[in-house]
Amino acid sequence: MRVAIVGAGGVGGYLGVRLNQSGLDVIWLARGRSLAHLREIGIALRNPLGDVTLGPQQASDSPEALGRADLVIVTVKLYDLGDLAPRLRPLLGPSTAVLPLQNGVEAYAMLAACLPAEALLKGTVAIKSRLASPGEIVCKSPFCRIKIGEGTGVPGERVERIVAVLNACIGVEVAVSADIDVDIWKKFAMLASFSAISCLARASIGEVLDSPEARELVIAAANEAAAVGRGLGVGLPRDVTELVLSQVRDMPKDGRPSMLEDLEAGRRLELKFLSGSVVRLGRQAGVPTPLHSLAYRVLAMHALGR
Template sequence: MRFAIYGTGGVGGYFGGRLAEAGEDVTFIARGEHLAALRRDGLRVRSIAGDFHLPTVAATDDPAEVGAVDVVLVAVKAWQVAEAIEAMRPLVDEETLILPLENGVEAARQVAEAFGPEHALGGLCGILAWRGEPGEIVHAGVDPFVRFGELDNRASERTRRLKAAFDGARGIEAEIPDDIHVAIWSKFLFICAMSGIGAITRAPIGVTRSQPATRELIERILDEIARVGRARGVALPDDAVQRALRFIDRLPESGTASMQRDIMDGKPSELASQNGAVVRLGREAGVDTPVNAWIHAALLPQERRARGELDF
């Protein structure tokens, strides 16, 4: 299959790199020094699942140079999806699948509204990875997985073909869940809780999950997210919160979420798409979310500063 990886950070660089390593036709959409390094030296991945180096990769900052592909793997930050949708139009023809792997629960809807539901898959991934030096991806934790499916949860030949491509790559577990919306919200539970508590405390997950006061906050964040999801028709299992806690407890002690790292570095973050989304979607569904509302309000001034909207 012919892939375009829109966003070559930790997620796009790792999964796109593994697909390219397996022989798939992969083009990376990148920019700046990262793009220059990819063109000059290829892609290097330092991974707990095995390092690898692709000395030559296809990389560009202009989707029009690539043309239509079979699959666009969208791996930008959640707040960049709207901009990416407009820029990726040259990659999409009537047969193209678009697989968003963002944190949050709204990217598939954005894709469906922009291109039509026939182009959109629901998707998520799990990995603790980031961009290191230009041209380098660091995978430091979590056994990498991708999960995807049709938005109406029907079985389809195109998702089976996509799974076969991922299955051919090492260092990736691919799955087509029975209900992709449950899968997306199940991931949203733990990543939103981890992001929110980490951004507020500036501490790694090993600290926040072990301190009674912050662990209680994590549990309350999770409970609010689960109640919002169920109110919006997502069939989350009764033990969804406990499952999310068990996943959090298995993470490396030094683990941090990308939203947390961005906020600590003074960069724009996914605050609006994570804890902010819980508040907004909860309000629409008539569900009160006081802990997520407090986290969102407390972090909003520095988020606005990072976006150039406040100066202090």
């Protein structure tokens, strides 16, 4: 199987390394210093399961130069996806599958506006991994858990085939989702809320969980986001307390949501696609979102980075 990794950051870098270890033909769509490092030096992964260093990779900033792949895994930040999505067509053949594994709930719609619907899958990933420097991935979690479903319809043979390929990789656990929209929203309700409160408090996962007041705010914000999902027809429970806590329970306590890492480093934030999406979709669904509205307004001054 030929796999294209779109975006060589924390998630894409991790999966690209693992797929390489399994002997698959991996190609990388990247840019800037990450592209240069991939081509000239390679990529290194630091992980509790063991460190891995790979030599020079097949990488380009041109989808045309890379050519078609059997599977395209899209991991770029959502604020880059709108401009990138139309450029991905040269990676697609008649039977190519496209798997977005991004934060937020809008990746599928952004890709569907530009690419054939029959190519698109939906997915969600749980991992604590970041790009420490070009070509260096630091993953603190001893796991990478992925759920996959079809973009439309019931998962079939191609999803099962992709699941089998990914499950053959070291440090990757993949399952077919019984309801991928619910799974995407479960993660989104947790992540948007944890990101908002962690950024407002400038606090790690453990610090938020250890503070009764901050933890209460996260749960309230997650229930707010879940109410938006239910307003849009997603079958989420009315109380998402356990849903939220179960997703962060085995995360490294000194870990920080990626949006907090970006905030502290002065990088652009995914705010528009986390709390911003809760607010925007809440208006669409007629659901009030006071906590996420507050977080969005306070953090908006940092949204474009330094």
